[in-house]
Amino acid sequence: MMKIAKEFTFDMAHMLDGHDGKCHNLHGHTYTLQVEVTGDLIATGSKAGMVLDYGDIKRVVKEHVTAKLDHAFAYFDGNENECRIAKLLEEMNRKTVALPCRTTAEGMAIVIYDWLTPYLPVSAIRLGETPTSFCEYVGDMHD
Template identity: 55%
Template sequence: MKITKIFTFDSSHMLDGHDGKCQNLHGHTYKLEITVSDGLIQGGAKDGMVMDFTDLKAIVKQQIIDPFDHAFIYDGSNERESRIAALLEEWNMKTLRLQRRTTAENMTVEIYGRLQNAGINVCSVKLWETPTSCAEYEGENE
């Protein structure tokens, strides 16, 4: 059985060295779809649920929305992006350092890992950068 919950957050990023417009600092209103799979809970207040949507929302808020929303998300291994982040941090602006380039594809892997580490039996993560463009990650075995 699977359940899916949808979230949104706003962030900025850049893809230093990209051969198109995304090399520039820009932002997105991301739409995030989290799908969780498991058997149905048997008995108790949550009988018949894979997971309570309220519980999923609280974990996603803490692990993903709070750190990502309205942050400059940057590749910590990229010198230019790190310099921009350092300047923003001097001005007490929110940043989020990732260990990889901030493509939609890489961000889905990051989000998947964070949720897995939080104990969620995440099945897939789908991240929409625009209304017509998304990346989806279903784990390493998919």
């Protein structure tokens, strides 16, 4: 087995309603996302010697992750206050994305993993919220 990874960046706003720190307020981050995939090397054809073509990873991540999250307000669809803010933004034709969890780096890493696994053999997601803070989700930890 071989592991490869590709890194992406996107900008996103969020808030953690009810948090006891400054992240309680609406704010944004430039996130770094590393998508790690695992597999055997392709034996024949134009992609021989690769696990996957990095361009294929880029296309899938752009379609299923960064196009949704980049320059959006991400919010927990189970939080009344965050939903109220999202509704106002949507009325103003602003980009929002509802998530089934709090928009912590940890929660978002699980969501991103779930979005990508139907299309890629993802083995880990690393999501950096700041230049010095990141989390890593290794698949199937939440099942």
